[in-house]
Amino acid sequence: MPWTKSDYPDAFKNLNEYVRLKAIDIANAMVVDGYEEGRAIPIAINQAKEWYKDASNKEKSELKSKDITDHEKTENSxxxxxxxxxxxxxxxxxxxxxxxxxxxxxxxxxxxxxxxxxxxxxxxxxxxxxxxxxxxxxxxxx
Known part of the structure; x- marks a missing residue:
């Protein structure tokens, strides 16, 4: 079951809103691609923090309206x-x-x-x- 904007791992709790949403989005995609949750969470947090450093206001706005639970397995993940x-x-x-x-x-x-x-x-x-x-x-x- 994917994580949502209101139901997510404790590790995401103290992140700012945009970093948290991006981390949930990334972690959900990674789990769909076959990563174990315990491995996906820290990777997703680090990638979300990197994304946030360079994210434009438009990207942040798009993230807020994105369905962060909807992901499909990618080829050669x-x-x-x-x-x-x-x-x-x-x-x-x-x-x-x-x-x-x-x-x-x-x-x-x-x-x-x-x-x-x-x-x-x-x-x-x-x-x-x-x-x-x-x-x-x-x-x-x-």
Whole structure:
């Protein structure tokens, strides 16, 4: 059962109204995509706080009128990729090192140095049952 504007986890209680609504919206979407509630809640709070920093008045207004309980499972959701290995590889197109989860459509991030990309990959797998695969510039696995 999805959380609502009046029925939500205690962790959302002390958030400002917009952050709380966005956190409920994000957490509901994550649960539909297969995340466990305990994992979705802290992620949703952090993402909602980030969203709030840059949200326009229009976005805040739209959020107030949005049905935050209505979500459909997305294809290749993050939970489907949660335990996949993370690859560090050089992108000739971007001329940077990219960090991408195996099976993902988009890179997590791009980095000027291989070491920076490795650090980001290590952060990603910290709470996963996955490994970092580091490739050389030519694509061979190190």
């Amino acid at each position: 993050s939970s489907d990729l949660a335990d996949e290995d993370v690859i560090v590889e050089y992108s000739d197109n971007d001329k940077k090192w990219r960090v991408i989860t195996k099976g993902a459509k988009r890179a997590d991030s791009l980095h000027d140095t291989k070491e920076s990309a490795r650090k980001r990959a290590a952060e990603i797998i910290k709470y996963r049952d996955a490994e970092v695969i580091v490739k050389n510039k030519n694509g061979s696995i190190k």
